[in-house]
Amino acid sequence: MAISRYFIAAMDCPTEEQLIRNRLKTVTGIEALQFDLIERILTVTHTDDAKSTAESALAELGMHAKPLTAENEGTLQVAPALPRAKLIRLVAAGVLAASAEGLAWALEGSGQAHADNALPVVVLAVGSLLLSGAETARKAWMALRTRTLNINFLMGLAIVGAVVIRQWPEAAMASVLFTVAEVIEGLSLERARKAVQGLMEAAPETVEVLSDCGSFHESKLALVRVGDRVRVRPGQSIPLDGTVTEGLSAVNQAAITGESLPMEKKPGDAIFAGTRNTTGTFIFEVTAARGDTTMDRIVAAVKEAQQERAPTQRFIDKFAQVYTPTVVMLALLYAVLPPLFLGAGWAEQLHRALVMLVIACPCALVISTPVTIVSGLTAAARLGLLVRGGAYLEEGRNLRTIAFDKTGTLTKGQPAVTDILPLTDRAPAELLHLAASLDAASEHPVAEAIVTHCAQTHDCQHLPVEAFEAVVGRGVAGTLGGRRHYVGNHRLTEENQVCGPHVEALLARLEGEGKTTVVLTDAQQALAVIGVADTVRSTAIEAVAQLKALGVAVVMLTGDSHAAAAEIARQAGITDVRAELLPEDKLSAVTALAQQGGGVGMVGDGINDGPALARAQVGFAMGRTGTGVALEIADVALLREDLRLIPAFIRLSRMVSQTLTQNITVALGLKLVFFILALLGKATLPMAVFADVGGSLLVTLNGLRVLRMGKLPPSSISGG
Incomplete structure (x- = not known):
């Protein structure tokens, strides 16, 4: 099997993802597809003879795929959601559509029959459709070809239907409002994309590397290897992970650890790529080359995590697969049965059915979850929490017990x-x-x-x-x-x-x-x-108190003696202490706690914590002092030694859950209200589009609100 990666500028939301999935699943030899909607990268696992077929299929969809190579990766830029030319066309289309509506109303008010079909009205509406509807028509055609019942297909059907029944102003206004909706959605997702990209400052293209002869020379960042010595001057970004060997300075590590103040660095101290040197010049020995730094792993984990469907997102995806065809069938029956059996007018009934179709589109419902989950993962990274997937972010709200290891976790x-x-x-x-x-x-x-x-x-x-x-x-x-x-x-x-x-x-x-x-x-x-x-760590006492305030029980599981464990537990405020435990005993303890009801989280740093970390609903590892085994097994890594990040994670998880509930309620609630209006004949096509636009915008902005949590101190995150 071969793996090919493509940059697709037009792939910016779940609608395009579903379109590509439906088309490529018919191509023989394609084994797997992975979508990175943040960077607009498609990864295809395929047989050698399927590559050209897959590329041709993408081209048919209008998804112009540029193969990613070592040379061009990172250089391909995502176009802005609203370029100047598109803005001008959209404004002109809006003016023409509004003029068509206004003129139709004026003619109707003067007593002219069929004002919607008057020549001046039709000319204005057609001009608006040509300016705003071309992209919608193309996407609707692609959706039809791949038998994908997405918003583009439904909107294309609604606009064509409005033209057929000669509702020209409504067709034009629906086209303009839908284009506005796509622009707003694109701008909102662009903000989420920039938030993830903003986790890492731009690394310099060249760095100063110590040569064998003892002098420094400029070298491309990609050529620097582990063990090389690099000099960093005041104000420069630190390009790679390493250990300080000479010099003293203060480093702003907010991007990695969330610490608000610069940290003093001296020989022997670790430094991270993506942080910024603020005062003195120092030399460090590289411990992780480009692509393998702590920041690289954070960004990669956030991207990989957003590809893994969280439980709510998986439910919504399955729900939409049943919901959309069902509603389309109901709208069809609503358009046909009343004229056949109840004597209703065909044009009026078809108009109502078209309104129902637009209202039924699950766009707001589908987009409500990925935006919220990615925002939550990004906020967690800003706080100093590396979460391995949306499933663990959602699971945090169910934690009712947190078990702490003692040495290296509760203590230094x-x-x-x-x-x-x-x-x-x-x-x-x-x-x-x-x-x-x-x-x-x-x-x-x-x-x-x-x-x-x-x-x-x-x-x-x-x-x-x-x-x-x-x-x-x-x-x-x-x-x-x-x-x-x-x-x-x-x-x-x-x-x-x-x-x-x-x-x-x-x-x-x-x-x-x-x-x-x-x-x-x-x-x-x-x-x-x-x-x-x-x-005891300085943050342990406050972390335990915060967990208790959240209704979470705290337990200590340690292999140390009863006397040593009891003293540390007393200082930290923990009353449930279980000492002199072997690794298998810790595993049994976590299993027993889980059987008592509620989720159990385990916090540890050593190899002996591995089995318990794996068994817990959410395993937390101390990221800077934890062993490689603990970090590999854990679901969440603490990138700084602040145990208050544990209650912060639970608060963030609860806020994400609340936001998901709000988004689903808003998306379904709006549809229900306008569905009733459509059945009563009170909803127009522009109103239906506006409802869909409003729903998508509301859930997107509400999901993006979670991003702000990443800028707050751990103790101030709400959502408990």
């Missing part, structure tokens, strides 16, 4: 000093300074936590250490100021015979809180007990 995943308890009259800062000086040469995580804490709390210039010794499995020793000192565990303290009941009591208390303990001693006595533990 790095040990930090929590307690410095002196055993003498010496100040805690002085004792911390002694311990940090001894631990500076150690690579143990607890030692690193002590050194880091000393550096963060005061000017910690390490004291000179002589005769340093790493005591395997116990701690470190060294001579400070001529006296031997030790930083080690309980066992080392006992071996040095400086442990006593007062030390034991403090050790028992801290270890009961789930903390790791070390003791600072000299050769004669214990000087201090230091507690080290993983600390």
Whole structure:
């Protein structure tokens, strides 16, 4: 099988998608079709001999397909929805149609019979039809050829029918209003398209790359490879993902992580393509080449996700497939039966049936879901949530329980000093300074936590250490100021015979809180007990509180000890704690929670969270610190370490659901009202078109309203 990709400028809404599907499904050798309506790209999976046939079929539809290659991809531009020439033609057609209507009314008011057929009225109406109806006629013909009952076919039928019964002003006005509707729909979808494209700023065509001889030279972005070193100056966009190796700066990461303020970057820090350098010049080592960056994956995921039909969208698609033919048949019967059996006039009854046909068009109904889903996915990406499909975006509203892993999820995943308890009259800062000086040469995580804490709390210039010794499995020793000192565990303290009941009591208390303990001693006595533990993320407490406010229960599932889990749960505000769990135990816990009723979400970052993430209705992975396995399995990735994104996702999901309900109600409600008016003979063809235009516009604008949620702080998203 071969895969061909095409850029089709005319493919901008579900109507064209259905037209292409109906035509290409008759071509032998075509296995699959994928539509990217945002970028107007069609991907065809086919046998070698089917390619030319498929291209010919697209040409017959007026869908001029340009093959995408590595050279031209990204250079093909979508034409504006309303170019100047089309605007002029539309305005002229509108003036002529309005003049035809006005003149017909005036002649009718003066007593002239058949004013709609007066020569001046007909001339004005025909002029309007020629200016506005050519595109509609072409699309209607294509729909007829492919036996596709879409809005173009129904409108073409309605306009031709109006001409046949000599309702010239109505035919002209219907044609103009329908063209206006298409323009409005195109402008609205163009806004959605720009919102997705706006996720990534334009990357520079060339970058400064460090050569083997040690100087920088300009290189095309496509030629830069993983491991190359690139220089970025103030004000420039960062072209690729990487790690800072030299220099200091502040980077605006709003496009990736949603953080409103620039983040300070230093050697060792990660940076992302699509973000902007604001202050200093720095050099970074490329970790992801073009096409594989975090931003590339975000944009690709949003595009792929919008191709996957969400549950509501799948329902609407199936509903429309039954609804449209049914209504067309009813309109036909309505046009024929009353004149045959009830003595109604043929012209009047045909006019009413044509009005019913236009009212029946499911355009607003069909477009209501994809615009809303794509807007929701884009808003989520702006917030810092990478959602893998519309199905998960909809599923979020059903979550009633969120299960959190502890280490690396609720906590930072790095040990930090929590307690410095002196055993003498010496100040805690002085004792911390002694311990940090001894631990500076150690690579143990607890030692690193002590050194880091000393550096963060005061000017910690390490004291000179002589005769340093790493005591395997116990701690470190060294001579400070001529006296031997030790930083080690309980066992080392006992071996040095400086442990006593007062030390034991403090050790028992801290270890009961789930903390790791070390003791600072000299050769004669214990000087201090230091507690080290993983600390709760700053956003965890607020996230848990927000989830509870939304009516969502919170559970902790962890493999850590009961004592450590209980302490973190207490700080975070979680009362349901399940500790010392193996991966299969976490899976069983999520399964049991799901059986209690309501959807279950799982938030994790490690390989051991994989089974539970896969079992949950929605799995959330910590995007920046999570393992590759967790990110691969999860349905939603948090692109920044802010747990408030979890309740924000649920609020966004609920808002999307509310918007979908509103759109479906508006679309069907308008049709019902005008259907009744048509049955009573109170609705005209322009009124029917206007109702269809209004419905499509309302649901599109309402769906686009979801985009604004991506610009708000996570805690301020409504929809709970």
